[in-house]
Amino acid sequence: MVVVRQTRQRAEILDLLGGLDEFRSAQQLHEILRARGSSVGLATVYRAVQSLTETGEVDVLRTPDGESVYRRCAQRSHHHHLVCRSCGRTVEIDAGQAEAWAAQVAKAHGFDDVDHTIELVGTCATCRAAQG
Numbered sequence: 001m002v003v004v005r006q007t008r009q010r011a012e013i014l015d016l017l018g019g020l021d022e023f024r025s026a027q028q029l030h031e032i033l034r035a036r037g038s039s040v041g042l043a044t045v046y047r048a049v050q051s052l053t054e055t056g057e058v059d060v061l062r063t064p065d066g067e068s069v070y071r072r073c074a075q076r077s078h079h080h081h082l083v084c085r086s087c088g089r090t091v092e093i094d095a096g097q098a099e100a101w102a103a104q105v106a107k108a109h110g111f112d113d114v115d116h117t118i119e120l121v122g123t124c125a126t127c128r129a130a131q132g
Contacts, residue, residue, distance in 0.1 A: 009040045010048045014057065014072065022088030023061055023069035059092075061119055080118045086127035093120075 016032060017024075024032075030045045049070045052058035059071050061081065073079075074092050078099075082091045098118050106114040123131075 007048075009044050010052065012038055012040055013045060013048045014052065017058060017070065017072035020071065022090055023059075023071045023083070024088075025067055025069050029070070080120065082120045082122065084124035084127055085121050086123055086131075089124050089126070 012033060013029060016029060016036075026045045026049055027042065029049070030040070030042045033040050033045070049058055049060070049068075053060045053070070057073060059073050059081065061069050061071075061083070063069055071090055079092050080095045080098060082093055084090070095118060098116075102114060102116045102118075106112065
């Protein structure tokens with residue numbers, strides 16, 4: 001387990017992420033913090049989300065263009081995400097069948113100690129309704 005020093009800046013970022021349902025980039029988080037009157041610098045945001053990712057308090061995904069985006073974990077255990085491609089709304093899901101599938105594929109190819117990330121991307125009901 002990684003232990004990090006709790007700072008005011010890290011607490012501000014965790015508080016912000018706790019109120020968001022969607023993944024946000026470090027730059028977007030910085031802009032929101034600045035709009036709230038925070039003096040947290042962009043480099044500090046990047047360092048904080050990196051360390052919070054390492055401790056498992058924050059999830060990270062990569063967008064199709066390679067940008068890292070972050071969200072506060074509701075679950076501390078291994079899980080996957082269902083992400084709306086329109087609004088970014090995210091649902092954390094348990095995926096027992098995906099775990100079994102990943103282990104089976106790894107074993108079939110002679111691999112062990114395999115890690116994986118599975119992200120399901122679609123359109124949520126709200127965005128689908130708005131699209132008509």
